[in-house]
Amino acid sequence: MKFKIVSTFLKGLFALTLLVAVTGHGLAQQVGVAKTVRSIDVQYVGSPTVTKDRILSRLSTKVGAPFSQAKVDEDIKKLYAGGDVENIRILAEPQGDTGVRLIVVVQTRALLGDVVFTGNAAVTSKKLNKKVDLTEGESIDVSQIQEGRSAIQEVYRKNGYPEVSVSYDIGAPNKQGFSTLTYTVDEGGKGVLRKIEFIGNDVFKAKELRKQMEQKQKGMFSMFSKKGRIDEDKMADDVRHIEDYYQDSGYLNAQVVDVRRVRVDEKYIDLVITIDEGEVFSVGDVNLKGVRVMSPDTDVSPYIQVKPGETYSGTKLKSDVKMIRDLYGSQGYADARVEPQLTGGEGEEVNVSYAVTEGRKFNLGKINISGNQKTQDKVIRREMAVHPGEIYDTVRIDATQARLMNLNYFSSVDVLPVDTSYIDVKDLNITVTEKPTGTVNFGAGFSSIDSLVGFVDVTQSNFDLGNWPSMTGAGQKFRMNLRYGTQRRDFLIGLTEPWFMGHRLAVGGELYYRDLFFLSDYFDQSEYGGTMFLRKPIGKFAFVRAEYRLQSVEISADNDASPTIQSEEGTFIQSMVAATLVHDTRNSLFLPRNGHKLSAGLDYSGLGGDVETYGLQLSGAQYFDLPFDTIFSVVGALNSVDGSGDVPIFEREFMGGANNLRGFDFREVGPKDINGEAIGGQTSWFTTAEVTFPLMEKIRGALFYDVGAVSRDPWDLGGTINSNYGLGLRLFILGGAPIQLDYGIPMQADEFNDSGGRFQFTMGYRF
16 A cells, blocks of 8 residues: 555656656747847828827837837837827737737827817807817817816806706817817806795795805896806805704704706796705703813803803804814814714703813924925014914914915915924924915096096015015015006105014105195195105004105195285295004904094104194094994094194195095185185094995995084184085995995085085095
């Protein structure tokens, strides 16, 4: 038995040895006769739209190199990936005993010829051609063609065609290999949104729900806005806003269950939104989980807005989450997380829990800044509310990000915490994307004060006087302005350094020349000179400004002017210092809805020159945000000037016109000469009460009442009272400064002013 087993084993071993020997010999023979690539030919199926050289350049297999099937397979993949070929095969033929001839058989992609649009009546082919972004002569790429189709649909939807459909067809290639691409547009009906209706809304009226939506019904003045346009992308946002509005009022399960477009005719569409309101929920228990490093009862709970027994509010819940996160973040717990948890309570109650994961407390390591190709590093760092070595305060880091964006130097500011080798330290990476900071504006304006004016305005908000030739990067403010019109000619050039010597102290200056022909029918006033000033912030809302002005003022009186005005003729050198304290809490410089601005100033002219006067200026404005986007404002001012001897006419007080008493002509309120021409007084005051309200998007109506007086003597609040009421419009339709149209009707007037109404027209902001 043993012999038989051994014999069988030896036979098997012999057979295996023989097999290995034969295989090895075969492999050795194969290796020994490795083939060499002798030639590579390219053959086309169809039109040759790609050159042979381009195809050969993409091959890693070269003439003279050893033949490798693996390399050939990789070359096929490369050619497909390059996008030039539709189909490809690479064939190998023997060439002599040791050579191989490769034949590359390709069907190349057709080249894009003409792009044709059919069915597009509402949008021109030229505009659509720009949107599809396809280049004639390039290989046809189906994915790009499909992107072009989506772009065409987007253009139509934004123009009010929600039912548009677009198909495309690629024609057969011609002899040169070019194919015509045809987009066929089925525009559908014009989708002007006539009406938005709601079904199932018992709690809120349709008018109230429409206010939550970004899409609006067509109105009388929709040409000035986007009202009446249906935008599919905004529809999802509108649904979410409606649901959030319900949930903020306790309807936790409220849903928009259906949105239907109902075509009224070829032009108009109604939008029908069906709502399932559900039941109103109140808050049951409110508790905190995971709060350990702070006292839940004294540090967190008193500030939670969601209260037991009150109606549930999603907005309050989000506010509480942010408040708790900020509490931890301000103490360095950068990774703290807050998860709100809602569970069912008794009946229609919901219990609210805030689950806090505190994490670890961190200090701030390095602050790394990148992306600032023009802006100097120090300009960014001086806006930092945090510094290395301090606790990692997420609230102040958010404030830093907001400050950098408010500089208006960057299109984006990304702030990213980065872990370090130290367990309790995080670095901060700040990446900015710069944008253009210089502007050149040309234009023309008109007002009822200075008539027609053309202007050129050059500004650079990130100027650098010492960085030639780019002149950017230091955060300085440069402005050059030229105005030329029928009643005025101005030139001004100014420069401001907002951080003088590394301190938050603005230092600046201006040089100017002005011809002011609109001040009077009996004299012209010209002035040139310069100003230097300092501006220092005081706290968050206040600043103080100190100024020195040196100027030459020339008064040229007409021959028929009164002796009073002719006595003012001459050239005067004025050297003046002034100081102003301002407290400003307005929420916007352009259209304030709340807050106030208070200002108090003193000036003195007498540091040499021909003028010796001293003056006081007080002003104030308060804004109130009322329901229905109504804004009520009260504005007032008191100015007085005195001096040794007569106060020159260019330092006196005048009123009337678009900026104060709107029922009277410009500067026509106050003392007059024998010709009835205004000569100004030494004290003036006025108060305005105004209400503005929305009429439609970008247009507001106004009702106002103005009252004031100008008296001859200093520090005298007497004088003849002048008052008016009126109405107006505020137009924000040009994308720039608003147009203000007012019609004022006098109520009380002095003997020189009649009771007829006055039309006032201005363009621009009041700061």
